[in-house]
Amino acid sequence: MPRWLYLGLWGWGVQIGPVPLKTGERLEAALPGPGTIQIRDARGTLLLQEEVAEPTWSAVLNLPAGWYLFSWGDALGRSAVRRLLVVP
Secondary structure, three states: OOOOEEEEEOOEEEEEEOOOEEOOOEEEEEOOOOEEEEEEEOOOOEEEEEEEOOOEEEEEOOOOOEEEEEEEEOOOOOEEEEEEEEEO
16 A cells, blocks of 8 residues: 655645655655755755656665655745655
8 A cells, every 4th residue: 555645735735655664665756846855864964955857756765764854845935844754
């Protein structure tokens, strides 16, 4: 069964999954449009930043178990931030 998290506001939203993410598993995101994706560790250190031109994004994340922040933002000022749990 897919485990997805929906972050929505005012008719647009970001879906990420699977949640929780297992170390070495592919994280996928459905986005409302082009923008910037960032992943930060619990201390706020930037681990990944990518400009995305498509409404979908995915990457295999080899992150150790712990809490992370997934964020998306665009040129219109829309943004979404969510905690991401990575498990062994």
